[in-house]
Amino acid sequence: MKALLNATIVALLSILSISCDGYDSDYDGDNAYDTFEGKTWSRIEESAHYNYFVCYDFYRDGTYKYWFYEYADGFPVYSVETGRWEIVTHSRKSDIKLYANGRSDVYDIDEFLDGLSSHNFRSDIDDYKRLIDDLYLAE
Numbered sequence: 001m002k003a004l005l006n007a008t009i010v011a012l013l014s015i016l017s018i019s020c021d022g023y024d025s026d027y028d029g030d031n032a033y034d035t036f037e038g039k040t041w042s043r044i045e046e047s048a049h050y051n052y053f054v055c056y057d058f059y060r061d062g063t064y065k066y067w068f069y070e071y072a073d074g075f076p077v078y079s080v081e082t083g084r085w086e087i088v089t090h091s092r093k094s095d096i097k098l099y100a101n102g103r104s105d106v107y108d109i110d111e112f113l114d115g116l117s118s119h120n121f122r123s124d125i126d127d128y129k130r131l132i133d134d135l136y137l138a139e
Contacts, residue, residue, distance in 0.1 A: 032094035032109055033087045041116040042125050049073070053128040054116070058085055064098065067132050078132045 042055035051071040058064045066081040083100030097106045 032089065032096075035109065035113075036085065036087070036096065039118055040125065041113065041118055042120045043115050043117065044120055044124055044128070053132075055125055055129065056116070062086065066100075067129055069128055069132050076135065078135050080132060080136060 036058040038058065038060045040055065040057050043053070045052040049072065051069065053067065053069040055067045056064055062084050064083055064085045066083075067079075068081075069076065069078045071077075081100050083098055085099070086097050088095045088097050088106065094109055095106050096109055096112055097104055
């Protein structure tokens with residue numbers, strides 16, 4: 001009985017491994033565009049001596065706005081950028097391409113979203129955006 005169970009498990013594993021093609025991205029094909037269109041992706045890290053914030057607002061018209069803020073050792077670094085975005089699909093994989101300031105950057109979607117979240121509190125995001133906007137106005 002034990003030998004039959006082991007043989008069944010091995011057979012099932014071999015069937016499953018044959019059906020896998022090695023590509024495990026959740027952001028391929030048609031749903032890659034929906035991952036970004038009209039959505040906000042952000043990352044917030046806060047501690048006593050270090051704050052880090054990055055946020056991308058992706059608009060339905062194909063534009064985006066990017067906010068960055070880092071505060072460490074009493075010195076803030078910040079920026080705001082606007083540009084265009086598109087999804088580039090090749091083979092069975094999709095990338096996101098960002099155009100801003102005369103340059104373009106292409107990112108694997110999984111790598112781009114690593115560390116970003118679509119579930120941060122809107123009030124926290126808006127607080128950081130206001131802080132960055134105030135710093136720009138003070139320049």
